[in-house]
Amino acid sequence: MSHALPSRLSLRFFSASIALFLSVTVSASTPAAKISGEPGSISNTPPDMTYFALEGDTLSSIALRYTDKTSNATLLGKRNKISNDRTIPIGSAIVIPLELLPEEASQAKVVALAGQVTTKNKNGIETALSLGDMLYEYSVITTAKNGFLSLALPDESRISIPSNSQVLLAKLRMLKxxxxxxxxxRLQQGRVESRVSTLVSNKGRFEVTSPLAIAGVRGTHFRVGINDNGIASEVLSGAVAVGKITKPNALLLASGQGNIINQAGLGKAASLFAAPTLENGYQLQEKPTVQLAVSKMEQARGYRVQIATDAQAQNIIAEGRIVDTAYKVDGLIDGNYFSRVTAFDAAGLEGLPAVFPFTLKARPEPPFTVAPKAKLRAESVNFAWTEATDALGYRLQLASDAEFKQILIDQSEIKATQYTASKLPHAKYFWRIATLAQKNGKLDQGPYSDTQTFSFMPAQAMNPVTDTGANALSLNWPSEPGQSFLLEIASDASFSALYLSQQLSQPEISIPRPPSGLYFIRVKATDADGYVGAYSATQKVEIFTRWVSGNGEPIDIGGTVARPNF
Incomplete structure (x- = not known):
């Protein structure tokens, strides 16, 4: 049962009879009469097939057997210069033009797929595609926003269909x-990229049709896309002849050239933009969000960045068109990838591609750092971080430089979420933390966290406190310009029973003598930049009982405050 090909006139936007032809020169084949072969065998000798006659063969029998039409005997006679349909000697070479051979069904195999891709067969049944599926003539393929597809033909040609595109496999056949x-x-929406195996040796045909154009090739790498200006054709390798149906081969596009065809006519050949480059640092990605930066090109109106698992970008898994130079993508697993980058000109032509390999190693993800931050006034440094999922341990590094060339601490397999370092000199430091987890039966270290820096400064101190027996208790401590202070005096070492808690702008205070007893004193400073330090070491002082005179002054006996002797 035959099926009528959907009319091109039904295609959206198909309103002009403009055609685009891509061709290469084919040298004349060797005359069939000079070819010898086993009787009954055939040989592919483009632009013909050569058959070596069996006993009893005639032009009519050969025409019926290989072209399905006895009437083609006349054409075979002219091509082989045989004037009548008589018996042909055994082993005679009979050339049969390839255009006379019948066609049989071919197919395309899904060899790469990502995201949402569906197909609708000739009966209108729509299904989701999977890797390895076979597609046949009249299949309509639709890729969603995140969908990408690569098809392989029997001759190893490749058809890549990126996101937001729709194509119809209008003809998928081969000569018997x-x-x-x-x-x-047939491109109905979006873009299609083709890498066509050479068709010179077998006189094959490969066409990409679109609402305004046809592209027919004989072995090349090219793109066809629908944009706001018309149909864009871009040749990445090979030579392409373009023109209207009424005037084919009007313009030759060499490799690295493209043009626009629209209802106004055939655009001039234009050089495609050179391949862009990426800013350095793309090679190793250590965060789940891959970030790439394109080096800005003058006059470029935007860029396309594609992420693939192969250097030929047949297996595209993500892409984006950006106006500025920054591209980000989430959802990739750790592994090796390739980014392919192109630039667009003002007409919408997409330029030559450049491919950059990179590695994503973002897992196990590092924990979030907690402390220290900015600066620290303490006796020792307490490093702290959050707990990471599936962590078996952590690795901490401390260095005196941001590049971690001068590493002072490199402590691995820390089980807790904190680590204390003592006896560090007062200086500026840099630190980072990484997660250790199990992967494929081995301990695997993930990337380090963002580098944190802090200044380790002397802890807040307090000068020794003694009871002189005076009516006032005077306290003071070291300070720096711009600091303010919180002084606490308590009757217990845990400072739960506060006798005094006072904010001060100066590093000293004099208070009325407290009642006799044991007291605990500490102070902490707030720096001019708002940093609140830790409390000083606790000072302990005993306020003793004394003898006083009638006016409340302490009684002095031999230069010493008199105390009760009981």
Whole structure:
């Protein structure tokens, strides 16, 4: 049962009879009469197939057997210069033009797929595609916003369909006997990129049609896309002849050139933008969000960045078109990838691609750092971080430089979420933390956290406190310009029973003599930049009982305050 090909006139936007032809020169084949072969065998000799006659063969029998039409005997006679349909000597070479051979069904195999991609067959049944699926003639393929697809044809040609595109496999056939491909991909929306195996040796045909154009090739790498200006054709390798249907081959596009075809006519050949480069630092990605930066190109109107698992970008798993130079993508697993980058000109032509390999190693993810931050006034340094999922341990590094060339502490397999370092000189330091987890039966270290820096400064001190027996208790401590202070005096070492808690702008205070007893004193400073330090070491002082005169002054006996002797 035959199926009528959907009319091109039904295609959206198909309102002009403009055609684009891509071609290469094919040298004349060797005359079939000079070829010898086993009787009954065939040989592919483009632009013909050569058959070596069996006993009793005639032009009519050969025409019926290989072209399905006895009437083609006349054409075979002219091509082989045989004037009548008589018996042909055994082993005679009979050339059969390839265009006379019947076609048989071919297929395309899904060899790379990512995201949401669906197909609708000739009966209108729509299904989601999977890797390894076979597609046949009249299949309509639709890729969603995150969908990407690569198809392989029997001759190893590749068809790549990026996101937001729709194509119809309008013709998917091959010539019987020679397997010469006959392929038509009809672009209905978006873009399609084709890498076509050379068709010179088998006189195959590969066409990409679109609402305004046809692209027919004989072995090349090219793109066809629908944009606001018309149909953009871009040649990455090979030579392409373009023109209207009424005037084919009007313009030759060499490798690295492109043009726009629209209802106004055939655009001039334009040089495609050179391949962009990426800013250094892309090679190793240590965060789940991959970040790439394109080096800005003058006059570029935007860039396309594609992420693939292969250097040829057949297996595209993510892409984006950006106006500025920054590109980010989430959702990739750790592994090796390739980014392919192109630039767009003002007409919407996409330039030559450049491919950059990079490695994503973002897991196990590092924990969030907690302390220290900015600066620290303490006797020792207490490092703290959050607990990471599935962590078996952590690795801490402390250095005196941001590049971690001068590492002072490199402590691995820390089980807790904190680590204390003592006896560090007062200085500026840099630190980072990484997670250790199990992967494939081995201990695997993830990337380090963002580098944290802090200044380790002397802890707040308090000068010794003694009871002189005077009516006032005077306290003082070291300070720096701009500091303010919180002084606490308590009757217990835990400072739960406060006798005094006072904010001070000066590093000293004089208070009325407290009642006799044991007291605990500490102070902490707030720096001019708002940093609140830790409390000083606790000072302990005993306020003793004394003898006083009638006016409340202490009684002095031999230069010493008199105390009760009981």
């Amino acid at each position: 006997y020679t397997k010469s491909p006959r392929t038509e991909v």
